[in-house]
Amino acid sequence: xxxxxxxxxxxxxxxxxxxxxxxxxxxxxxxxxxxxxxxxxxxxxxxxxxxxxxxxxxxxxxxxxxxxxxxxxxxxxxxxxxxxxxxxxxxxxxxxxxxxxxxxxxxxxxxxxxxxxxxxxxxxxxxxxxxxxxxxxxxxxxxxxxxxxxxxxxxxxxxxxxxxxxxxxxxxxxxxxxxxxxxxxxxxxxxxxxxxxxxxxxxxxxxxxxxxxxxxxxxxxxxxxxxxxxxxxxxxxxxxxxxxxxxxxxxxxxxxxxxxxxxxxxxxxxxxxxxxxxxxxxxxxxxxxxxxxxxxxxxxxxxxxxxxxxxxxxx
Numbered sequence: 001x002x003x004x005x006x007x008x009x010x011x012x013x014x015x016x017x018x019x020x021x022x023x024x025x026x027x028x029x030x031x032x033x034x035x036x037x038x039x040x041x042x043x044x045x046x047x048x049x050x051x052x053x054x055x056x057x058x059x060x061x062x063x064x065x066x067x068x069x070x071x072x073x074x075x076x077x078x079x080x081x082x083x084x085x086x087x088x089x090x091x092x093x094x095x096x097x098x099x100x101x102x103x104x105x106x107x108x109x110x111x112x113x114x115x116x117x118x119x120x121x122x123x124x125x126x127x128x129x130x131x132x133x134x135x136x137x138x139x140x141x142x143x144x145x146x147x148x149x150x151x152x153x154x155x156x157x158x159x160x161x162x163x164x165x166x167x168x169x170x171x172x173x174x175x176x177x178x179x180x181x182x183x184x185x186x187x188x189x190x191x192x193x194x195x196x197x198x199x200x201x202x203x204x205x206x207x208x209x210x211x212x213x214x215x216x217x218x219x220x221x222x223x224x225x226x227x228x229x230x231x232x233x234x235x236x237x238x239x240x241x242x243x244x245x246x247x248x249x250x251x252x253x254x255x256x257x258x259x260x261x262x263x264x265x266x267x268x269x270x271x272x273x274x275x276x277x278x279x280x281x282x283x284x285x286x287x288x289x290x291x292x293x294x295x296x297x298x299x300x301x302x303x304x305x306x307x308x309x310x311x312x313x314x315x
Contacts, residue, residue: 010041015052015153016214018043019256020278023263025223027272036061036069037221037276040076046088052153053087054278055079058166058221060145060194070122071144075195078115079150082107083159087152096157100208103159108204111150111161115195119144145196149219153282158209158217163200165192165222167231168207171244172215173284180207183231192222214282216244223273227266243279252281 010018024035036059043052055076059068086107090099119141123130130140147164160168162181170178184193184205193203218240228236247255256279263275 010043010052014283015043015050015155016280016282017252018052018054018278018280019252019259020054020056020276021259021263022276023260023267023274025272025274026264026268028274033061034069035274036072037223037274038069038072038076039219039276039278040080041278042080042084044084046084046091049087049091049155051084051087052280052282053080053083053151054217054219054280055083055148055150056166056219056221056276056278057149057195058147058164058223058274058276060147060192065143065145065196067122067128067143068145071119071141071146071196072148074118074122074144075115075146075148076150078118079111079148079161082111082114083150083152086110086159087154099154099157100159103161103208104206107150107159107161107206108163109201111148112163112195112201112204115148116141141196142194143196145194147192147221148195151217151219151280153211153217153280156211156285158211158282160207160209161204162206163193163195163204165231166220167222167225167236168217168219169237169240170209170215170217171241173213173248175241175245177237177241178209179231180209181205211282211285211288213288214284216247217280217282218243219278219280221274221276223267223271223275224263224277226273227270227275247279247281252279255279 018041020039020041022035022037022039028035039056041054057072057075059065059072061068130143147166149162149166149168151168152159160180162168168181197203225231225236228239230236267273267275
């Protein structure tokens with residue numbers, strides 16, 4: 001488990017590079033609360049086939065979920081474990097149709113089960129009571145409640161799974177946005193699905209995309225979009241697009257070196273929440289032509305707060 005303010009980077013020369021940061025929110029700092037977000041990155045190969053895996057989690061944080069900081073950390077590790085296991089199991093499948101079908105059918109159940117196993121081990125080791133009120137052996141996982149987003153980049157396919165809020169956005173090289181998992185329209189206000197729900201495996205949403213010309217895949221906790229105008233808001237979309245354009249123009253190192261400061265600034269002037277972002281910079285797949293550059297004004301898109309005041313000097 002990484003400290004909440006630590007920056008991490010991982011990559012594979014053929015597929016691309018991933019980096020991310022998790023920052024304690026301004027309101028949490030003022031109230032002496034820890035960061036309850038977490039993220040994890042993994043790159044490597046099973047056999048001769050490489051993959052990049054990333055996961056982001058947001059612990060619920062209220063008194064009923066007093067172990068959510070640990071729950072979020074366990075969630076991202078459970079997600080990475082299952083993504084790598086899934087890749088190893090299907091590395092020789094050879095069929096994108098089968099790969100995608102089995103991911104949609106099986107990943108949510110396996111990831112939920114893996115997380116619960118980790119929670120039970122942690123509760124037993126730390127002597128935390130999570131038994132149901134009737135004393136049965138089935139755990140009540142609400143104390144560890146968290147959301148979770150997970151993604152894996154393979155040779156031809158991008159796999160995405162999510163339970164709860166947060167955002168996963170793919171910015172293609174031409175600047176177009178793909179938001180494969182839209183917000184859950186069945187929920188009201190600040191409600192969110194939880195990995196700790198009894199039937200959590202039924203609340204996951206999954207998506208599969210072609211790797212194609214690649215792009216920049218960005219996964220973020222809801223504190224980021226809440227610092228703008230929400231997941232569907234135009235200002236949030238402009239912000240995401242401008243980040244991808246900046247990576248194309250100035251390189252990964254430039255954006256990675258500034259990310260911590262940007263997140264701290266957005267939390268301070270806007271949401272106050274913990275903020276976590278993970279970027280997966282995906283190379284074009286083999287045989288795909290080199291991407292066209294962003295439109296000339298792509299990197300000039302203003303980054304604004306919900307009141308439309310330009311954040312000059314943030315870059």
